[in-house]
Amino acid sequence: MTQYSEDEAWTDVEPLPQDDGGAHPLAAIAYTDEYNEAMSYLRAIMAKNEMSERALDLTEHIISMNPAHYTVWLYRAKALFAINASLHEEIAWLNPTALKHLKNYQIWHHRQTIVDKLDSAEGEIAFISRMFEADAKNYHVWSYRQWLVRRFDLWDKGELESTEEMLKTDIRNNSAWNHRWFVVFGRDDKVIEDQQILNREIDYVKAAIYMAPQNQSPWNYLRGLLRCAKLPASTMKDFALEFASLDKPDEVYSSHALDLLADVYVEEGNAKEQAAEALDLLAKKYDPIRANYWNYRKSLLDQPNVVA
Amino acid sequence: MSLVSGPGRGGMTDARLPRELRLFVDKHVSYIQSLDTRKDELEYWLTEHLRMNGLYWGLTALHLLGHPDALPRNEMLDFVLSCMHESGGFGAAPGHDAHMLYTVSSVQILATLDAFDDLEERVKGGRQKIGHYIASLQNPATGTFAGDEWGETDTRFLYCALNALSLLGLLGLIDVDKAVEYIQSCQNFDGGYGNRPEAESHSGQIFTCLAALSIAGRLDVVESDRLGAWLSERQLKNGGLNGRPEKKEDVCYSWWVASSLAMIGKLHWIDGDRLASFILNCQDPDGGGIADRPGDMVDVFHTFFGLAGLSLLKYPGMVEIDPVYCMPLAITKRILEKPDVNS
Ligand SMILES: [Zn+2]
Numbered sequence: 001m002t003q004y005s006e007d008e009a010w011t012d013v014e015p016l017p018q019d020d021g022g023a024h025p026l027a028a029i030a031y032t033d034e035y036n037e038a039m040s041y042l043r044a045i046m047a048k049n050e051m052s053e054r055a056l057d058l059t060e061h062i063i064s065m066n067p068a069h070y071t072v073w074l075y076r077a078k079a080l081f082a083i084n085a086s087l088h089e090e091i092a093w094l095n096p097t098a099l100k101h102l103k104n105y106q107i108w109h110h111r112q113t114i115v116d117k118l119d120s121a122e123g124e125i126a127f128i129s130r131m132f133e134a135d136a137k138n139y140h141v142w143s144y145r146q147w148l149v150r151r152f153d154l155w156d157k158g159e160l161e162s163t164e165e166m167l168k169t170d171i172r173n174n175s176a177w178n179h180r181w182f183v184v185f186g187r188d189d190k191v192i193e194d195q196q197i198l199n200r201e202i203d204y205v206k207a208a209i210y211m212a213p214q215n216q217s218p219w220n221y222l223r224g225l226l227r228c229a230k231l232p233a234s235t236m237k238d239f240a241l242e243f244a245s246l247d248k249p250d251e252v253y254s255s256h257a258l259d260l261l262a263d264v265y266v267e268e269g270n271a272k273e274q275a276a277e278a279l280d281l282l283a284k285k286y287d288p289i290r291a292n293y294w295n296y297r298k299s300l301l302d303q304p305n306v307v308a
Numbered sequence: 309m310s311l312v313s314g315p316g317r318g319g320m321t322d323a324r325l326p327r328e329l330r331l332f333v334d335k336h337v338s339y340i341q342s343l344d345t346r347k348d349e350l351e352y353w354l355t356e357h358l359r360m361n362g363l364y365w366g367l368t369a370l371h372l373l374g375h376p377d378a379l380p381r382n383e384m385l386d387f388v389l390s391c392m393h394e395s396g397g398f399g400a401a402p403g404h405d406a407h408m409l410y411t412v413s414s415v416q417i418l419a420t421l422d423a424f425d426d427l428e429e430r431v432k433g434g435r436q437k438i439g440h441y442i443a444s445l446q447n448p449a450t451g452t453f454a455g456d457e458w459g460e461t462d463t464r465f466l467y468c469a470l471n472a473l474s475l476l477g478l479l480g481l482i483d484v485d486k487a488v489e490y491i492q493s494c495q496n497f498d499g500g501y502g503n504r505p506e507a508e509s510h511s512g513q514i515f516t517c518l519a520a521l522s523i524a525g526r527l528d529v530v531e532s533d534r535l536g537a538w539l540s541e542r543q544l545k546n547g548g549l550n551g552r553p554e555k556k557e558d559v560c561y562s563w564w565v566a567s568s569l570a571m572i573g574k575l576h577w578i579d580g581d582r583l584a585s586f587i588l589n590c591q592d593p594d595g596g597g598i599a600d601r602p603g604d605m606v607d608v609f610h611t612f613f614g615l616a617g618l619s620l621l622k623y624p625g626m627v628e629i630d631p632v633y634c635m636p637l638a639i640t641k642r643i644l645e646k647p648d649v650n651s
Pocket of ligand 1: 559
């Protein structure tokens, strides 16, 4: 481990200890000392705004101990650009650092800054896949991926296929479902009017629901499709009946199907009793923790011309 | 206020007789008071970048528990002002760069301590300075806000801006309509909101979007039935709430989901008693503090959001919280209803 006070490269720097206003004995724990020493050198070179190779080394050391320190990232980015350091090397270093600190998010904004400057997405999707092996629902990584797709026009470069692969691994991955929506519909508002694509999406989502009927994500996706394409719920009546039917109230395989059926019955106009029955089943038997919500939906039945 | 976790664990995982399910007020107060005495632990230093948020969480938690004076006012004030930059922004601790997240916490602390006058006394024109710093982070073209000079955008920062500026009586410095438009562009196919347009719906981001819209007086743009359905679906059989579909429950979502429901008048759509039991079960009954779920280490973040959730659920004896500002309701009322607030 570096001992800055005994390192020749740092003899010109007078470390600046943190002054937090009180008299507290600093710990005798070695690791704490190492961190605090490094930080006191960082404060010193930041005070004179030093942009140098050793500033990069120092930030790398601090980040290895504490990647959540946003000021260090900011300073590192400034220094990188100021001394024209190799951005490819930066990415090569960022990869293991990101894999080691999975929960950290500062790193993703830093990466975005670097990749934007590099003006190349080469290797990025492959690295993201490695991140997803460790945490397939990492919000910041998905967010970064969306930026990447837009910034480098990757819409047709295997995004749909790789998202499908992820859903094959875990059909309940809501992040992947959201990404599918983004890839299919995010590029152009008109896509939703394309009957072929719409049918493909409906088929895909139905197949997913057969695999796990109680999975919220594909049902939300299906509802989104109906809504955006302005299709009535009744187009899904037969499909919903495969998972829930008022004739067999003890054999409901999906509360979401029951929910959809309630809307179908509301749409049908003359089936208010059935709608009430479906909502009752949800309130009393299949989703009682949200009984107040289902009862609210039921109360809407008595209002004229309201579709829940 | 340090973010060191532990030393205790939440939940009654040992074999003793089950305790009566209640809130251990005194334990939590001393837990919060003890946090800043742990400077011999590495984690204390590693969480320095969250110190300002930690102080806001700790201080507000004490208010909710009915112990507003359990931390020394002057020391808190000194600390907050020592983090202020010439730009008007605040860092997480002295020497840390200014960032929106710490600036809003600072303003919230100053508001809670009724210290806007102290601010003016010590920093001439301080209120205006802060206001201009925040306003400078708005992108005039899109309406959204960056967190700092590096330009990362997130609906969180937009909310922070509206929160702080309205407390300071300086909302007029920004383009509120554009900010509202931006939030609308973050609405997803499932009715929720993400941190940017098209990003996955997430309860935390929904909270920031709804609270920002509340401050802007524009909750009318929300499809509250559809959003309320999505939010209420976050409650799991154990009573706890998750942040996204098919994720685990976590005490901090007790706040983000429940406050969002409260803002659209649908808090009764989830089972409040079961949520309260879930939170109470995450307490460390001996050392105080609340964990993310039973069996895990307690920390001030989950302690605060657990208490905030209980307060929202009107747990007996607690001070009422404002679902929009995440501060005691009496305090936001005092500030926002001041007749000269926009002077
Ligand atoms: Zn949490």
